[in-house]
């Protein structure tokens with residue numbers, strides 16, 4: 001099996017797991033559950049659940065307790081995209097190749113279905129307490145999920161990004177930009193790697209190593225996002241390109257130019273790969289996956 005065939009197999013598997021945990025559309029009146037499922041089923045690369053499952057297996061996990069967390073992390077990620085697209089933030093009308101949730105269901109349901117997905121993520125992750133796994137591990141995994149998503153993680157980074165934009169603070173130095181990227185994007189790649197490791201029973205050092213892998217790979221991922229906003233196509237990305245320039249945003253591309261930004265992606269990816277090699281278990285797929293993210297076109 002080639003790497004790409006293996007990746008596709010894992011993406012399909014992640015989608016199957018996610019589908020099992022989606023809300024039933026007839027369980028509540030109105031269109032809330034339909035709007036939640038509209039965004040969850042719009043495609044997407046499913047990077048975070050794939051990372052979570054791989055970290056779990058790589059560090060020796062053999063049960064199915066990672067599954068509710070795979071669905072939960074994708075719900076949190078999707079809720080952040082739904083809110084990111086809202087008129088109050090980026091005001092984008094297309095995502096994953098189709099109208100954004102608020103474009104399809106109206107602004108109010110955009111807000112509410114994003115909220116509902118975030119809440120449902122925790123309802124879903126908590127199902128692991130009923131599974132055959134040490135409940136201390138589940139508690140630690142839920143805590144990491146909450147912390148990496150919250151004010152000291154994704155939400156903290158996103159708030160600074162949005163506030164800068166609204167206050168017309170366009171000229172950022174690298175340190176300020178890194179704060180935003182490490183929180184709004186990297187924290188949500190650190191979380192699945194750490195959660196997978198925790199559920200597998202990894203020790204503190206291995207969990208910290210996974211966190212560092214997510215940090216480097218996540219920063220590389222966001223820099224690649226900057227590059228694709230300039231060099232990508234709307235068709236492949238499934239969303240408009242050129243939005244950073246339109247919004248006068250400081251990015252790695254405006255700070256150091258495309259070539260040096262690409263070098264940064266390479267350097268950070270190699271840092272992540274070197275750390276994978278410090279861990280026990282077969283890291284072949286994780287290494288290949290991190291490298292494939294660094295040369296992605298969508």
Ligand code: GRG
Pocket residue numbers: 043044045046047076079080081083084089096114115118149154155158184185221222225298
């Ligand atoms: C409601 C949980 C919640 C959060 C609100 C809006 C917000 C705070 C955070 C958004 C942060 C954000 C949009 C970061 C960008 C990260 C990024 C590059 C996402 C794209 O991820 P991909 O490429 O998307 O994995 P797909 O569509 O493939 O899943």
